[in-house]
Amino acid sequence: MEEMKRVCLMPGVFLTCGQTKKFKRSHWYLGLSVPLTSKYASLNALLPRVLRQGTADLPDSQAIEARLEELFGGSVEAVVTKRGELQWLGFRASFLDEALVPKDCPILDEAARLLGDLLLRPATRNGRLRSDYVEREKQHLMDDIQRSVNDKAYYAMQQALERICVGEAYRVSRYGTLAEARKTSVGRLTRQYRQLLSSAAVELYYSGSASPERVERAWREALRGLPRARALTEGHTDWLIQPRNVRRFSQTMDLSQARLVMGFRTLCTLNSPHYPALLAANALLGGGAASRLFTTVREQLSLCYAIHSTLDRHKGILLIQAGVANDKLERTEEEILHQLLQLQQGAFDDAELSSAIRSVSSQYRRLSDSQLLQADYWLSQTAAELRISPDELADKLEAVTREQVVQALNRLALDSIYTLSAPVQEEVNQA
């Protein structure tokens, strides 16, 4: 696997960089990391969208798109992600690798310059971000927040998390709320922009054929003039939460299929020594096609098409989600709890466990073959202040014992059950 280098370019600005010649594209990321709060989440989410609209040299999005086309169909997307109770906002980009473009196209420096300009030299009017851009992107942000309902699986998961984590920062979605998005204004956004520029931690990422030295030089040049405050904003994720009672929530919607979400606290994050065992436990329970929930609830009992469990590695929440017929919700819930109990009592064979472990460790071993997954992995490591390579994690996973997995399963504490289903049709007899 390529070695990932991490260097500090200036206070609070770090570059993670991997040199590889096997891809046709280079992959880039520039992001600011801030604590996730209900008050600022929408304002922060709006920022990269507005910055993406124009720079001092390329004053509107048509000029930016034309520039990207000149750079052989490069792409730059404004992205906002949630890593535990941190919000990351910035740009993800990809460009054709230097090896595949004509020698007279300095694509590495041009890519870094474009990303630097988007952050540091936005299109402005009278010293503020452009109000026409802010208003338009604010509308698009509000549309996106409302649109979360379109993807029923995602919507059900969001709704469940909001309820499970009531009173915790984690309940806030990456785009914040409609009410907060509505309150954003050009004045507030410009102030927040200046504040973040000087105080937020900045993470840079590059994967491609250029040497780390050249990449570092290109980024340094592109970010010249980045103001840095003495004290940088830091955040952390509150994860040690033990549920007291199982809570139930339900919503109705005109749907063909109901959604069931069961939220568990794991009391474990990727910083914990138990994390590899939890990864194995999740894989065994509902992590893939060989998992217990897939093979029983779907394959044996035909109760659903989609069923899986997912893990938030920063927050320590495990969610089981299934799409089922309205009248099978109770039966599915019972079966999930029954299967979990079986596993907690150690009723699984060694082949089942080793298959589960193999399915996850193999994903980590292949990680360096995907620039996107690799970037996400290393940025997550950064968020948790870790430097464990995917191969090291795979090694730890493969060393996990049956006892450790049973312990991880027994630490799972059911917090809440959420259902999204069609309203019950009442039969009316018309005599």
Added chain:
Amino acid sequence: MKQTIYPRLNETVYSERLESGLTVLVSQRPGYRKAYAFFAVNYGGMDYEYRLDGTPERSPEGVAHFLEHKLFDMPEGNVLQSLSAKGASVNAFTGSSMTAYHFECAEHFFPNLRTLLTFVTTPYFTQQSVAKEQGIIAQEIRMIADRPGWRVYYNLLQTLYQKHPLRTSVAGSEASIARITPAVLRQCHSAFYRPENMILCVAGDVDPEQVAAIARMVVQSAKGSAAGRLEIQEPPTAAEPSTITQSMPIASPTFLAGFKFSPAADDLLRQSLVGDLAGDLLCGASSPLYQQLYREGLIDRGFGVSFEAQPGAAFLVLGGDSPDPERVARAVLEEGERLRREGIPEETFRRTLRSCYGSRVGALDSFEHTCVQLARSHFQGCDYLRFPELYDQLTKEEVLAFLSEAMQPERMACSVLTPLEQTTEKEPQLS
């Protein structure tokens, strides 16, 4: 095996047509840990009516997709589990004209390849397992029915085409899949899953000769009669009425507009390059029309355009969320007219062509994308990786002639989804 080098793409492909009739292609990718295998048949959701021994046959709609699910069953159990146990991530999909089974893994590639080739060519269906699958697929059908993206696309095909079987959902309906029996599955498997109607594509740092050797050993020549596709007599115009509107629980109106082309008689790859280029010039992100619609708040960054081709069908499809889909569709039609009248500036053409080219080269980083394209082109009688040379030949005139053919009101259809009432919530309960 025959070695073909594509110097402009830095690609090498090994190929051979085996005695059984199966074509094997290996895209060698040095430096990758993962290897990927893609076993595809030239048979999909549109092929529920076919010709066998000169006689038209009709199977229940959704049978290709049903077969895809059922082929994972072997007398000794479901192979999903055995492949997962060997560290493979395995999946399959059914498209309109192609069904494919694929996996990737970092170890045990050749044993996994043998398993893949074996289960796809081994029909094993029991009454009981077919009945069980009817329950699972019914849930899948309900799940996709709740997806706005699927609904809007399916409705578009319903109105863009008058007779073409693309109008029928790949998964069929709950009623049609209830008619599927083991005998139906066996007949379709024997008629379509024949080596001469299939392709094996592999990407990775693997020995091509060993790939061919395993395929030679496992895949035997077919017996019985081969199915043939029916000739489809599709009128050049869209159905009447050409707009279809439906309500769903979504946040904002969303739409797709389609323009119907005659499929190219000879070079389908060239037509798809021209189609993508024409789409970008018409309403891609840097086009004047996109920018105008974006400024006016009529589209957002989710708006997109692409060219699609299936046997007997070719169309340009564009759309996204919009408060006024009709106005956007009308504006696109007018822009097509303007381009025909005023032509395309040389600089714009050169830049857009460069961008399309770069995007296609970059997309080869995805093994799945590469194999899908290699397989599709093979079934169409083309070599996908000669696209750089084809781009060299394209002219403005060819693009304008392409747009002139279909940018006509009678060749256009529109599918619109409008929001339905949202959710209601019950009080939370403790248990």
